[in-house]
Amino acid sequence: MSNSVRLGLFLASDARTQYAEDVLTALALPTGAALQLRYDVRYMSDELTRMCRTGHVVGHRFLFSFISSLSDTNHYLVPVRFCQVVNAQEVGGVWVFRITMDVYPLIDDWPEDAAELEAHGRHLTRVIGDVNTPASFPFATHSCRIPVRVGDDDALCWKHIARRLSAVPAFGENRHLIKIGPPVELNNSRVLRADATGIFPVIEERNYRITVSYWAAHQAGDEHCEIETAIWGEGADIISPLRTPLKSRYDSFDVLLKSLPVSSPSLCRLDLNVDQREISMTAYPLKVGAQLTFRVSTSRPRVIARVGVSALAALLLAVPSMLGPGTPVEARVAIAGLGAVALGIASSGAGTWGRK
Structure with a gap:
């Protein structure tokens, strides 16, 4: 088994649709992009709660992972993303965390077979907390040893995670999972980096490329499946097709954006979602997709x-x-x-x- 990494742990289960969709969004987002999580203080470790109240949680590194609902007989656990807390705020006994995505963990030595993966997850679930008292199970904790490594090939690490998530019944083997690359400026191939809040800065009247890769464990026959793109706000336009059919199990394509003239910095949001409404799945419907936020600034x-x-x-x-x-x-x-x-x-x- 691989070496352990010492860091905090955020868990998201399939007990609610939104929780499971957070897992797929974290898998899809490019490095630096932001995601919002929320945890009732009852499901947080005492030390993490203290860190939140003193402000020391900001900047702390976590491992965001999927865990099966504790009410299920199966107990899957799959690491999804290293991340960093950039903001934490308490609202009525619930802590809302804004996290930015880091690299993918390397889990190439984790089992791919569903039964073996479940047994491995059952063992790790016992290590994390007492499954006999799920009301006090720590879904967010300041420190936990999980056997993962940091890889040097982001795309390959993503593939290992996607394969194992596809073995989990909640996600289904016919579901297309996506990976969104960072925005790249076309005229000079400059890769954009998100700021500390997870927003990508762009300059008006320039063209950008975002590469989207997709993969599914099994081809879902001839059913209709597309990726839809939409832009919100007045700072940019999509200049590539708004709907891209997914004609194979795996491939990639480019979403092209053109930033528009602005008189002052303007925010806009790009939505990418997989439309699989016509595909028959044993798992319950989940939205596979993500959102990227851009700040369009006036050119010099x-x-x-x-x-x-x-x-x-x-x-x-x-x-x-x-x-x-x-x-x-x-x-x-x-x-x-x-x-x-x-x-x-x-x-x-x-x-x-x-x-x-």
Whole structure:
């Protein structure tokens, strides 16, 4: 068995649809993207609760994992993602955590067979807490030894996790799982990195590529299956097809985004969801997908142009008062009018200044 990594532990079960969907979202998100989790204080270890109340949990590293509902006879446990807490807030006895995704754990030596994986999960569940008293089982704890490693091939680590999740009845072997790559600027191949809050910064009027990979343990016949993309907000447009059919068990495709002109920093959100409504599954319906948030900022040439136009507007508005008494009124009015036009352009930010 692999070496143990000492870190905190967040668990999500299939007791509720949202919990299970959090697992699939964490599997899909690119490094740096954010996800929100919530835990009743009853299901948190005492030490983690103290860390939250003192603020020491922020920056702490965790392992986010799937665990079967403790009311089930089977006890699966599958590590999904290393993550870091960037914010924690208590609301009515429930702690809400904002976490950002780190690399995938390497679990290549974990069993793939469903029965063996269940036995392994049953053993780890006993190690984590007393399954005979599920009311006090720690679904969030500050420290726990789980036999995982840090791999050096993110795509391969993702594949190992996806294979084991597909062996869990809650997720189903016919379900397509997805992996979303980081946004890449097309003109210079620059890979974008999310900020500390999980938001990806982009510059207006540029094109970006997001590679989406998908995989399923078994082909689901000829049933209809697509990945839908949608954009929310006014900072960007999708310039690739909004629906991409999944014609095989595994493949990848690119989602293309174009950031739009903005007068001030603007937020927008990209949604990617697998539409599998026409596929027959033994597992209950789950939404496979994720959301990425972008902050669109004004480009530097446009800022410089706007500052220049603002300066010109100020000068033109000031000139009439500096002209001598012999200057015709018509000239004063014309100069002031030009200043007003320039000021309007600079204020609205709707012009074409600085566009490529």
